[in-house]
Amino acid sequence: MTEKTVKYEEKEEYEMGILDRVSDRLIESFASFITLFRKDWKRKNQSRIKEWKLMAYSINRSPPTLLGLFIVIVYLFFGIFGPYLVTWPYDFFPVNYNVSSQLAHPGSSYFLNVTTIQNGYIIHYTTNVYYPLGSDTYGRDLLSILLAGARTALVLDIFIILIGPTMGIILGLISGYYGGKIDELIMRITDMFLAFPGLILAIALSAVLPGRIQSFLNAHVWAQTFVLKLFALHPRDVNNLGKLLAVFVALVIVWWPGYARVTRGSTLTEKENPYVEAARAIGLPKRTILFRHILPNIIGPILVMITMDFGGIILTEAGLSFLGLGAVPPIPDWGNLINQGSQYFPQAWWLVAFPGLVIITVVLGWNLLGDGLRDVLDPRTRRSLEFKLKKKTEGGEANA
Amino acid sequence: MAGLGKFLVRRALTFIPTLIGVTLIVFIIAYIIPANPVRAWAGGEKASQAAIEMIKRQYHLDQPWYNQYVFLVKGLFTNTLLDPLNQEPVFTNIGNRFVVTFQLALFAFFFLVLMGLPLGIISALKRNSVTDMFLRILALIFISTPIYVMAYLFIWLFFLHWSTTTLAGIPPAPPHQITHIPVIDSIITLDWNNFVQQVERFWLPGFTLGLGAAGVLMRFTRNSFLEAYSRDSTLFLKAKGVPKSRLYKHVLKNALVPVITILALQFGGLLAGTPITETIFNLPGIGRYALQAIMYLDFPALIGVTFLYAIVFVTANLIADILYAVIDPRVRF
Numbered sequence: 001m002t003e004k005t006v007k008y009e010e011k012e013e014y015e016m017g018i019l020d021r022v023s024d025r026l027i028e029s030f031a032s033f034i035t036l037f038r039k040d041w042k043r044k045n046q047s048r049i050k051e052w053k054l055m056a057y058s059i060n061r062s063p064p065t066l067l068g069l070f071i072v073i074v075y076l077f078f079g080i081f082g083p084y085l086v087t088w089p090y091d092f093f094p095v096n097y098n099v100s101s102q103l104a105h106p107g108s109s110y111f112l113n114v115t116t117i118q119n120g121y122i123i124h125y126t127t128n129v130y131y132p133l134g135s136d137t138y139g140r141d142l143l144s145i146l147l148a149g150a151r152t153a154l155v156l157d158i159f160i161i162l163i164g165p166t167m168g169i170i171l172g173l174i175s176g177y178y179g180g181k182i183d184e185l186i187m188r189i190t191d192m193f194l195a196f197p198g199l200i201l202a203i204a205l206s207a208v209l210p211g212r213i214q215s216f217l218n219a220h221v222w223a224q225t226f227v228l229k230l231f232a233l234h235p236r237d238v239n240n241l242g243k244l245l246a247v248f249v250a251l252v253i254v255w256w257p258g259y260a261r262v263t264r265g266s267t268l269t270e271k272e273n274p275y276v277e278a279a280r281a282i283g284l285p286k287r288t289i290l291f292r293h294i295l296p297n298i299i300g301p302i303l304v305m306i307t308m309d310f311g312g313i314i315l316t317e318a319g320l321s322f323l324g325l326g327a328v329p330p331i332p333d334w335g336n337l338i339n340q341g342s343q344y345f346p347q348a349w350w351l352v353a354f355p356g357l358v359i360i361t362v363v364l365g366w367n368l369l370g371d372g373l374r375d376v377l378d379p380r381t382r383r384s385l386e387f388k389l390k391k392k393t394e395g396g397e398a399n400a
Numbered sequence: 401m402a403g404l405g406k407f408l409v410r411r412a413l414t415f416i417p418t419l420i421g422v423t424l425i426v427f428i429i430a431y432i433i434p435a436n437p438v439r440a441w442a443g444g445e446k447a448s449q450a451a452i453e454m455i456k457r458q459y460h461l462d463q464p465w466y467n468q469y470v471f472l473v474k475g476l477f478t479n480t481l482l483d484p485l486n487q488e489p490v491f492t493n494i495g496n497r498f499v500v501t502f503q504l505a506l507f508a509f510f511f512l513v514l515m516g517l518p519l520g521i522i523s524a525l526k527r528n529s530v531t532d533m534f535l536r537i538l539a540l541i542f543i544s545t546p547i548y549v550m551a552y553l554f555i556w557l558f559f560l561h562w563s564t565t566t567l568a569g570i571p572p573a574p575p576h577q578i579t580h581i582p583v584i585d586s587i588i589t590l591d592w593n594n595f596v597q598q599v600e601r602f603w604l605p606g607f608t609l610g611l612g613a614a615g616v617l618m619r620f621t622r623n624s625f626l627e628a629y630s631r632d633s634t635l636f637l638k639a640k641g642v643p644k645s646r647l648y649k650h651v652l653k654n655a656l657v658p659v660i661t662i663l664a665l666q667f668g669g670l671l672a673g674t675p676i677t678e679t680i681f682n683l684p685g686i687g688r689y690a691l692q693a694i695m696y697l698d699f700p701a702l703i704g705v706t707f708l709y710a711i712v713f714v715t716a717n718l719i720a721d722i723l724y725a726v727i728d729p730r731v732r733f
Contacts, residue, residue, distance in 0.1 A: 192421030197672040356549030362546035
């Protein structure tokens with residue numbers, strides 16, 4: 001069996017760069033990883049693995065996509081490890097110990113005479129705070145807040161994407177596949193939400209929901225602990241969680257209708273294909289037809305949409321906290337920093353500039369990646385690239 | 401074109417559930433809040449019980465929810481629903497503010513078309529070149545930049561640095577009102593002074609608002625142009641030996657069909673997308689009115705504003721559909 005595989009791969013040779021080898025290795029190890037759980041997965045899915053490798057090659061050949069991928073990986077890294085890399089904790093307010101550390105210029109440093117209570121003893125000590133990117137209205141180091149804020153952004157991002165679009169996709173599949181009255185009902189509801197400007201709905205919901213969510217959190221300790229761990233927050237900030245989660249719920253509610261409509265549209269055309277009819281004819285359950293047969297064939301454009309929406313959610317979430325909804329200080333959040341900065345603009349320009357730059361970079365990264373994925377997931381462009389690659393090797397051989 | 405009337409009636413009928421639904425959503429939102437808005441309307445903690453009771457009766461809040469809903473919707477249509485914060489009919493308030501928002505959207509639309517269309521076409525004409533790459537990245541940056549960051553950057557540049565705009569108050573409308581949109585009136589009545597005042601106040605917020613949408617339009621125009629270019633008709637023209645300038649004219653005509661319909665939708669989007677811009681630039685438009693309504697739990701106002709937004713949305717869609725049918729003879733109603 002292994003011999004055969006080797007031969008099969010030898011037949012088509014591509015001009016490979018170092019990135020291609022890396023991506024090949026990654027995909028191979030991923031396939032081996034799945035094989036650990038599912039017997040013979042690698043052998044059965046050879047063509048799929050080959051297709052993945054081709055996708056990776058085409059990503060490797062487009063610099064903007066690579067840039068996007070790089071930014072996204074950096075964002076994910078800081079989203080996961082950011083709160084542990086900070087020099088100062090987000091809930092340490094230097095302004096309490098030295099008033100002039102408020103809105104400190106980038107590159108300045110201040111001495112603090114800190115007085116705290118530890119284990120029942122009052123402790124005095126002097127410390128020096130260096131502000132590489134300046135400080136906010138509480139004298140907190142901007143760089144630390146930006147790092148810790150990456151976690152807030154990432155957690156909201158991932159969980160909103162996990163719930164909102166999934167809901168939309170399922171509703172769209174059902175609506176497109178069954179048609180009739182169900183379709184009519186779901187689509188009318190979708191239209192209603194689409195006619196509502198998303199920002200206004202999100203603002204209204206995040207202004208109204210915090211009370212309810214807070215009382216739920218206060219009643220359920222496990223939920224409290226879970227959310228605190230998720231956002232890497234100190235337990236004493238538990239009373240600010242309601243506002244934060246209100247934004248989450250609001251964005252989930254705002255984020256599904258677009259997906260429902262797109263999924264319904266592609267389901268409508270996809271379900272007319274003979275393979276769906278065949279699946280129906282052999283009596284597969286509807287669930288299997290929807291999720292194992294139709295969904296994989298229409299997922300391409302939806303994946304692109306999801307990638308771009310990772311950026312879109314960051315934008316909207318930061319916009320809401322810019323308006324003073326959602327994350328409130330001391331919870332570290334990029335949009336909230338800009339909100340603080342806007343009150344002291346242009347004196348405290350760094351509070352608008354640096355978080356703004358971070359948001360632009362991350363959103364740009366997701367958009368670049370989405371653009372690249374659009375090309376990669378479209379079989380036509382992928383195939384044309386494959387053709388080019390082959391021609392190159394053939395030409396090379398001819399010359400040699 | 402014969403079926404246009406029938407088509408309009410049919411489309412108008414499908415609006416009704418959407419409009420009802422939107423008002424219902426706001427109503428539900430108003431219903432789930434734990435705080436008692438009446439106390440806030442009556443003047444906060446010190447409000448007397450009698451005043452609260454009176455307001456409750458006035459807004460039918462002591463009745464079951466369906467009566468409340470019917471009262472609100474009836475009030476909207478007859479314009480008797482009073483904004484509890486200033487005791488004026490909600491739609492009178494909205495009308496005063498809509499003028500500002502509409503003017504802002506007009507300026508934004510101007511910049512949107514001015515930048516989005518030509519840059520998109522240039523990008524498509526020079527596809528896969530350095531210019532194209534630069535323009536595409538520029539479009540992506542426009543899309544990725546939060547509007548508030550862009551707004552503060554521009555305020556710093558154009559207001560603090562070069563002082564080419566004003567950020568306070570609203571210039572008065574010209575004495576002769578025809579369309580009630582100040583900038584159009586001042587053009588029609590040739591009131592140069594007023595026109596300059598309006599432009600000075602509105603160009604920067606319009607520019608900021610239009611820029612993000614321009615990125616979307618650039619990308620859309622480019623794709624649409626390339627799609628039109630890859631059609632068989634282009635191949636035929638090429639084979640016939642038509643010079644490039646005339647070839648591009650043909651392609652452009654085909655490419656602009658979807659672009660124009662998108663423009664109608666984008667104008668609707670601009671009208672609805674103003675809350676943050678209006679807050680930053682201190683313009684008393686409906687976006688800020690909606691924000692204030694939410695902050696003060698002023699639900700009659702909010703229901704009015706969202707009703708207006710829904711109307712804007714469905715109208716923009718309708719105009720897009722009509723434009724599509726008018727421009728493209730293959731589309732039938």
